[in-house]
Amino acid sequence: MIAGRLTVATDVGEALDLGRPVVALESTLISHGLPYPSNLEVARASEAAVRESGAVPATVAIRDGRLLVGLDAAALEELATAPAGSIRKASRPSLAAALAAGGWAATTVSATMIAAHSAGIRVFATGGIGGVHRGALTGGAGSGAGSVGDAPPTFDISADLDELARTAMAVVCAGPKAILDVPATLEYLETRGVPVVTIGQLELPGFYATSSGIASPLVAATVEEAARVAAIHLDMGLGGLLVCVPVPEEQALPGDAARDAVEQAIRDADEARITGPDLTPWLLARIAAITGGASVRANTALIENNARVAGHLAVALGR
Numbered sequence: 001m002i003a004g005r006l007t008v009a010t011d012v013g014e015a016l017d018l019g020r021p022v023v024a025l026e027s028t029l030i031s032h033g034l035p036y037p038s039n040l041e042v043a044r045a046s047e048a049a050v051r052e053s054g055a056v057p058a059t060v061a062i063r064d065g066r067l068l069v070g071l072d073a074a075a076l077e078e079l080a081t082a083p084a085g086s087i088r089k090a091s092r093p094s095l096a097a098a099l100a101a102g103g104w105a106a107t108t109v110s111a112t113m114i115a116a117h118s119a120g121i122r123v124f125a126t127g128g129i130g131g132v133h134r135g136a137l138t139g140g141a142g143s144g145a146g147s148v149g150d151a152p153p154t155f156d157i158s159a160d161l162d163e164l165a166r167t168a169m170a171v172v173c174a175g176p177k178a179i180l181d182v183p184a185t186l187e188y189l190e191t192r193g194v195p196v197v198t199i200g201q202l203e204l205p206g207f208y209a210t211s212s213g214i215a216s217p218l219v220a221a222t223v224e225e226a227a228r229v230a231a232i233h234l235d236m237g238l239g240g241l242l243v244c245v246p247v248p249e250e251q252a253l254p255g256d257a258a259r260d261a262v263e264q265a266i267r268d269a270d271e272a273r274i275t276g277p278d279l280t281p282w283l284l285a286r287i288a289a290i291t292g293g294a295s296v297r298a299n300t301a302l303i304e305n306n307a308r309v310a311g312h313l314a315v316a317l318g319r
Helices: 010-017 028-033 036-050 073-081 092-101 108-117 159-165 183-189 223-235 255-270 274-290 294-318
Strands: 006-008 022-025 056-063 066-069 088-092 104-107 122-123 168-172 198-201 218-220 241-244
Touching: 006 108, 010 022, 010 056, 022 036, 022 092, 022 294, 028 066, 028 088, 028 104, 036 056, 036 073, 036 294, 056 108, 056 168, 066 108, 073 104, 088 092, 088 108, 092 104, 092 108, 092 159, 104 108, 108 122, 108 159, 122 223, 122 294, 159 183, 168 294, 183 198, 183 223, 198 223, 218 223, 223 294, 241 294, 255 274, 255 294, 274 294
Parallel strands: 006 066, 022 056, 022 122, 088 104, 122 168, 168 241, 198 218, 198 241
Antiparallel strands: 056 066, 056 104
């Protein structure tokens, strides 16, 4: 049983026992998402944002065969300062291997959801979810396969999407990552029965930009309205749902600039023949270079903002 491998931090356990709101946070943003010291600063800021909203943060990671639900300051710093390549990345397919290997592993969206749900947490904040990668269904240009027009489909679809379908949790994010095939990702989520609710605007957020230009399947005017939808969906046992909030306008990239940077990065990846697990980090680094670091500033702002909104959502669910 998963519960037998959980180590729940004291403050998190006490909050859950008392019925207080708790928000799960993932750890791959610390170990793989940003360089030191930005990764530690964002991790601390996200936890602080959850606390300011009235909830208790629970950053999830793996250490020595245990799923840790809630990390102390020393553990956050250890993850943030670990040498590059020394921290495993655990998702549903690699979770058992990460637990068996010992040492540290960081949890992605799917692994964080598994651990948090087992602990009794109903709300999770991340940056942007994974999804259907470009070229996953059609191949051709933008598939990251190193050829233009004739690459076969990669079938590269994130485990995040199936996890949302099977694990009852409200996941707060800034939409699918901008490097993905966003329309196909929405179609996949619909097929798997996952509601996608955007708070405060008609269009799905564009990750780095406030809007993707794509209509959101569902819209909630306020966090409280989104919480009402989430409560019914979760209580009925229908799996998870995605709650999307736009990046704060002050740090957002203009829509055209964000889309142009993503398209340029994808073309560059094709030319450089970057594929597989290396593709996403390569694209994110290339977008950062193209935008002169503006994408990194948007990314850090949306991570903290998502944590704050998730805290408010957890508080509203508790009512």
